[in-house]
Amino acid sequence: MSETIHNRIAMLRAERGVSRRELAEALGVHYQTIGYLERGEYSPSLHLALRVAEYFEVPVEVVFSVRPFPRLGSRAGESA
Template sequence: MPGDKETVYNRIAVLRAERGVSRRELATALGVHYQTIGYLERGEYSPSLHLALRIAAFFEVPVEVVFSLAPFPRLGSTG
C-alpha cells in the first residue's frame, strides 16, 4: 500500500556538528543507545514524538528546525 513508509527528514547531524556534540554525547543526554542517533541521522528510523521533542529541547530549537516531512534545502556558504 502506498504511503506506508513516510520519511521524516532531520538535521540532527548538522546540529551536532554546529554544537560539537558526538553521537554518544547526544545519546547519553537523551537516554538512548548511540546507534539510535546514527539510525535517526540516516533516516533509517523515525523518532517517536516524545523523542523528537526531547531532541529539539536538547538543541534548544523548535522541533520543526530539527525535523521535517519535506527535505531540507541544502545549506549554502552564506550565513
C-alpha cells in the same frame, strides 16, 4: 505518501561539537539510535523528537520535517 522523517541532527551536532554518544547519553538512548535517526533509517517517536529539539534548544520543526530540508548554501528557487 512517504513516511520518511528528514532531520538536521547531524548538522546541529556538528555546529555544537556534540558526538553521537554524547547526544545519546543526554537523551537516554543507545548511540546507534542517533545514527539511525541521522540516516533516516528510523523515525523518532514524538516524545524523542521533542526531547532532541529541547536538547538543541530549537523548535522541533527546525530539527525534523516531512519534506527534505534545502541544501546549505542554496537559495529558494535554485536547483541544487
